[in-house]
Amino acid sequence: MWSAHHRKTAILGWLLFVVLATVIGGATGTVTATDDEMGVGDSATATKILDDAGIDEPAGELVMVGAKSADGWKDAAADLSRALHDTGKVEKIKPPLPSEDGKEALLRFEMKGKSDDAADQVQPVLDAVAKAKAAGAERGISVHQFGDASSEKHLNDLLSDDLKKAEFTAVPLALGILLVAFGAVVAALLPVGLALTACVAAFGLLSLASHSLHIFETTYSVMFLMGLAVGVDYCLFYLRRERDERAAGRDADTALRIAAATSGRAVLVSGLTVMVAMAGMFLSGLLLFKGFAVATILVVCVAMLGSVTVLPALLAWLGDRIDAGRIPFLNRRSKKGAHASGSVAGSLLKPVLAKPKFFAVAATALLLALAAPAVGMKTEQLGLEKQFGSDAPLSVSFKAITEEFPGGPAPARIVVKADDITSAPARDTLRALEQRAGKGAEVTVHARQDVAEIAVPLPGTGTGPEAKKALADLRDEVREVRDGSSGGVEAYVGGDLAESEDFSDQLSKGIVPVFLFIAAVTFLLMLFSFRSVVIAVTSIALNLLSVGAAYGVMTAVFQHGWGASLIGSEKVGAIENWMPLFVLVVLFGLSMDYHVFVVSRIREARDRGLGNRDAIREGITRTAGAVTGAAVIMVAVFAVFGTLSMQDMQQMGVGLGVAVLLDATVVRMVLLPSLMTLLGERNWHTPRYLRWLPHVSHEAPVAASSAPAPTWERV
Structure with a gap:
């Protein structure tokens, strides 16, 4: 209400905050994580x-x-070399390596300069090959062609294009849905404007935070996804309640006060729950998830603060102008003041109850x-x-190369460190490791640094089941040699596959503490908000069903x-290893948006004296429009990401x-009301040992000014 009564200060303060966060963040720049920071286990040590x-x-x-006949490639290979x-960008071009049938040859070379700059320097090489x-x-x-520089450049280009596509598709899509939901241009622009400014400010804050906690490149995509979803949701919940109160005959000040005390409180509880749930990712032990945690916490916090500060100020300033730019046939209300979606929800809810x-x-x-x-x-x-798809040129090249030269693009790499790499114990260890590595192993000794590397080709594509078994055997061999060596010699296995396996192992260890933390936090927050063990437990159970369904659909499709x-x-045979944990955390957070909003409205009706069944009916029908609109926007935004490369x-x-769709329909419209109906008064029972908990009122404030305006019929 302070914001509503100090509109200019709140609005200008918000704009100043967004500008400062953006400018300062842009000036400091973003620090991305290095490979050893992102990794875990032996591969990270290597x-x-x-x-x-x-x-x-x-x-x-x-x-x-390749050529149609043996040695038919020689002239072409020489010209290409x-x-x-001549590009001046490559060095150490090795002589062509013929395949077994002699119809193909492999040119191997390295990019000049630092490996971090290779992707920026590879374009002339790509042009020569093309x-x-x-x-x-x-x-x-x-x-x-396939290699470190060419694949990284392709990846960077794709990420940039995909993020632009997501931004330029998701925002107009969300705006279009809001136009249908509200039937007015200004009312539709408000949630999108708040969400975008929240994302922009959070981008700047994340750049600042990256100097303490280095982040991964895709973190900004995740932040935009979450920021747009929750920013629109929080504003939508608030705005829907304010408009419904105005439609019911409240004056502008009272309608805003009721929205603040009900939907505003639900936004605070929901936002806090989402942020604390996201904090669970810190327990994963992986820098990738720590970056995701910081990004999502920042954007949710900024969106939540905006929805309870600048949003009330804008609503108070706009007043009835919130309905400016009305679109014909899209702004009709029922006689009772509720949106048509409420009557539809009531019809659907009747058989459920x-x-x-x-x-x-x-x-x-x-x-x-x-x-x-x-x-x-x-x-x-x-x-x-x-990642790129089987039809992508890079994927076609990778498959063609690995079929003729197995293990070439992604060998395992044994890294050996000693106090003196030229000493007899170190030489003996290197000799033993080279023998264990087998045919095709290449040894590189860095005498000045007392470090050596042994590149070991893996069978097949270097990533399949065959390669994984070979890697596990190699690690056993290296561990055996290392344990039997003397003279302070260390040896660890790295490489792309080793990094993937170590990452997956850490994920499997980290998902249990993360889940326990999220479940405990969700339970406690719901318990403090509703003083009900039953509500807290059912919240976790319903969220788990949504997460399980999402896992199942992802597994079936991909x-x-x-x-x-x-x-x-297309079918890729597996799920990205960080996806299950990420989906678990995000869905536990986002599901609370709907759950807190709906259950708060049910509890509000219950506090007014309605029976359990009637309170459920009123809570579901009164929130149906907001939940449906929010869910449609979230699903649309997520669907945009589902179409990326x-x-x-x-x-x-x-x-x-899929999870949000199921959560807003099957869970909130069917499972939640049916379960709460079966539980009856047990939903609201507070055990004796928990009656010390503070009582949080969910009833809308009542004042003289909140009564509907008098009419001639009443007079």
Whole structure:
């Protein structure tokens, strides 16, 4: 109410905060995490040894030249080698390595300069290869390229394009849905404007935070996704209640006060719950999730503060002008002042309340059936060839190269460190490791740094089951040699596959404490808000059903390929390894938006003296419009991410979109009311040992000015 009575100060203060956060964040820049910071286990130790020694692993590139006949590639390979050398960007071009049948040859070389800058320097190399490919096509010569620099550049370009696509698609989509929901341009622009300014401010704050906690490149995409979703939701809940009170005959000041005391409180409880749930990601032990936690906490906090400060100020300033720019046929209300969606919800709710046991069992069975495929969920760190899709040029090249030269693009890497790498114990250890590594192993000794590397090709594509078994055997061999060595010799296995396996192992260890933390926090917050153990327990159970259904759909679509083509995706045989934990945390947080909003309205009706069934009916019908609108916007935003190029973004969009859809329909409209009806008065019972908890009133404030304006009929 302070904001409503000091409109200019609140509005200008918000704008000043957004501008300062953006300018300061942009001036300080963003610090991204290094490979050894992102990793865990032996692979991270191997990377750290190289970093500490100042050894920059050069970005390697592979180009395969193929012909229809044996040795038919020689002239093309020679021409390409000269063209690559002339770019001035490459070095150490090795002689062509023929395949077993002699019809293909592999050119191996490294990019000049630091590996971190390789992606920015690789374009001339890509142009030279593209020119050779075009020239060779006329002579039946095939050319395929894959490597560290080329794949990273492709990844960076895709991420940039995808983020732009998400921004320019999600925002107009959300605005269009709000136009339909409110039927007025100003009312539709308000939630989008608040969400965007919250995201912009949070971007600046995240840049500042990145100097203490380094972040991953995709963190900004996750932040935008969450910021747009919760920013619109919080504003929508607030605005819906204010408009409903005005439609019921309240004056502007009273309607705003009621919205603040009801929806505003629900936003605070929901926002706090989301932020604390996100904090659970700090327990994962992985820097990726710590970055996600900081990003989501920042954007939710900013959106929540905006919805209870600048939003009331704007509503007080706009008054009836909130309905400016009305769209014909989209701004009609029923005689009772409720939105038409309330009557639709009432019709749908009637059979649910009449037969609660049947609908509770049916809804639970449906969610469990959707969750069933998750029993066989497999997770892995998807390689770039899977991230881009099988038809992408980079994926085609990767497959072609690994078929002819197995293990080439992604070898395991044994890193050896000793007090003196030239000493007899160190030489003996290196000799033993090279023998254990087998055929094709390449040894590089950095004598000045007392460090050595052994590149070990892995079978197949270097990422499949065969390669994983070979990696596990190699690690056992290295551990055995290391334990039997003397002279302070250390040896650890790194490489892409090793990093993926270590990451997955840490995730499997971290998901249990994260879940326990989130469940405990959710329980306590719901307990303090509603003074009911039953409400707290059912909240967790309903959220788990939503998460399980999301897992099942993700597994069915992306691991088994059921219906993947319908969304422009394909079967990849696994789920991105960080996705289950991320989806769990985000859905536990977002589900509380709806749950707190709906249950608060039910409790509000209960505090006014209505019976349990009537309170449920009123709470569901009165919140149906806001929940439906919020859910449609969230699903639409997540669906945009489901159409992006990257496989992990697709999985995130589909998983979150399906979960929110089910949560707003099956859970909130069927399972929640049927379950609360069956539980009856036990919903609101406070055990004797918990009666010391503070009583939080959920009833709307009543004052003389809150009564409907007098009419001639009343007079």
